[in-house]
Amino acid sequence: SQQGEEDPQALSIQEGENATMNCSYKTSINNLQWYRQNSGRGLVHLILIRSNEREKHSGRLRVTLDTSKKSSSLLITASRAADTASYFCATDAYGYALNFGKGTSLLVTP
Amino acid sequence: GAVVSQHPSWVICKSGTSVKIECRSLDFQATTMFWYRQFPKQSLMLMATSNEGSKATYEQGVEKDKFLINHASLTLSTLTVTSAHPEDSSFYICSARDRNRGLEAEAFFGQGTRLTVV
Numbered sequence: 400s401q402q403g404e405e406d407p408q409a410l411s412i413q414e415g416e417n418a419t420m421n422c423s424y425k426t427s428i429n430n431l432q433w434y435r436q437n438s439g440r441g442l443v444h445l446i447l448i449r450s451n452e453r454e455k456h457s458g459r460l461r462v463t464l465d466t467s468k469k470s471s472s473l474l475i476t477a478s479r480a481a482d483t484a485s486y487f488c489a490t491d492a493y494g495y496a497l498n499f500g501k502g503t504s505l506l507v508t509p
Numbered sequence: 510g511a512v513v514s515q516h517p518s519w520v521i522c523k524s525g526t527s528v529k530i531e532c533r534s535l536d537f538q539a540t541t542m543f544w545y546r547q548f549p550k551q552s553l554m555l556m557a558t559s560n561e562g563s564k565a566t567y568e569q570g571v572e573k574d575k576f577l578i579n580h581a582s583l584t585l586s587t588l589t590v591t592s593a594h595p596e597d598s599s600f601y602i603c604s605a606r607d608r609n610r611g612l613e614a615e616a617f618f619g620q621g622t623r624l625t626v627v
Contacts, residue, residue, distance in 0.1 A: 441515075441602065441620040442553075487552060496543045497604065497616055499553040 405488060405500040413508050418475040420503040422488030423468075430491045431464055433473050435484045436502075442487075445473075478507045512536060513605050515619025522593055522626055530588045530622045532603030539605035542586040543616070544578060547600040559586055593626040600624075 404423045412418055424431070433445040448455045448464045448471065455462045461474040475482055485504050489497040512535040522528050532542060541560050545553040557573075559565035559580035567573045575597075577589040586605070590597055603619040 439600070439623065442618045444615075444618075447615075491616075496555045496558055498555070499545075501552045504550070 405486070405503045407503060408501065409504045409506070411506040411508065412478055414479055416478055416507075418478050418482070418505055418507070420473045420486055420488075420505070422471045422473070422500050424471075424488075424490045424498075424500075425469065426490075426492060428466075428490045428492055431462075431471050432489045432491060432497065433460075433462060433471075434487045434489060434499075436487065437484045445486075475505075478505075480507050480509050483507045513539075513603065513617045513619045515603050515622055517622055518620055519623040520625070522624070524594055524626055525592055527589055527591045528593055528624060530590075530601055530603075530624075532586045532588070532605065532619050534584045534605045534607075534617070537605075537607050537617075538583040538609065539586070539607060540583065540609060541606050542580055543604040543606075544576075544586075544588050545602045545604065547602065547621075549600075553602060556588075590624065593624070595626045598624055598626045 406421050430447050430449045432447045434442045436442050446457045446460055446462050448462050459476045464471045483506050485502045487502045488500045514533045516531045543558050544556045546556050547553045555568050556571045557565045557567045557578050559578050561580050561583050565578035580586040600621050600623050602621040604616045606614045606616045
């Protein structure tokens with residue numbers, strides 16, 4: 400069952416600005432992952448953060464995880480028009496199916 | 510990295526016909542495969558989980574007689590949409606993971622199949 404909830408549902412920013420998306424979940428997890436999806440296409444895995452980690456970086460991406468609040472955030476710094484896509488968090492509960500949040504639709508305008 | 514190939518990437522079919530979607534793991538043993546469905550501007554909803562050699566486990570509300578899943582080998586799972594109707598039009602995505610690699614084995618996704626029923 401779906402358990403992730405992202406906010407905002409939609410975000411519009413200009414190139415160069417930072418974009419922050421949040422995700423909340425309900426049950427215990429092994430790890431939390433963020434994915435990107437361009438319109439009508441497959442998923443691109445961005446980053447995975449384990450339940451015992453609090454922050455992780457990958458290029459222009461920064462992910463935080465607060466297991467006490469059951470929440471995570473994805474920060475994209477210095478955004479580009481090519482970052483325009485939908486972003487989903489997905490929780491992994493010990494080897495079973497990933498449960499996806501509702502997603503945030505990001506629009507980056509030149 | 511591991512690759513999951515899903516075919517076809519898109520298909521248009523007439524109402525009442527059946528459509529088969531294939532999901533193949535190319536360089537690892539997919540002991541477990543997952544099928545998701547995504548409606549426009551919505552999230553991925555898990556439809557079913559299949560383990561190689563056993564029957565699929567369907568999520569609540571998913572008709573097992575309509576969405577037939579076969580996971581006959583460690584590298585191939587198929588989803589057959591039977592007697593398709595326009596409301597079955599959607600984006601279907603498979604995912605595979607090798608449980609033999611442990612609980613943190615990464616899940617790999619296919620490219621997705623866009624099904625349009627006319």
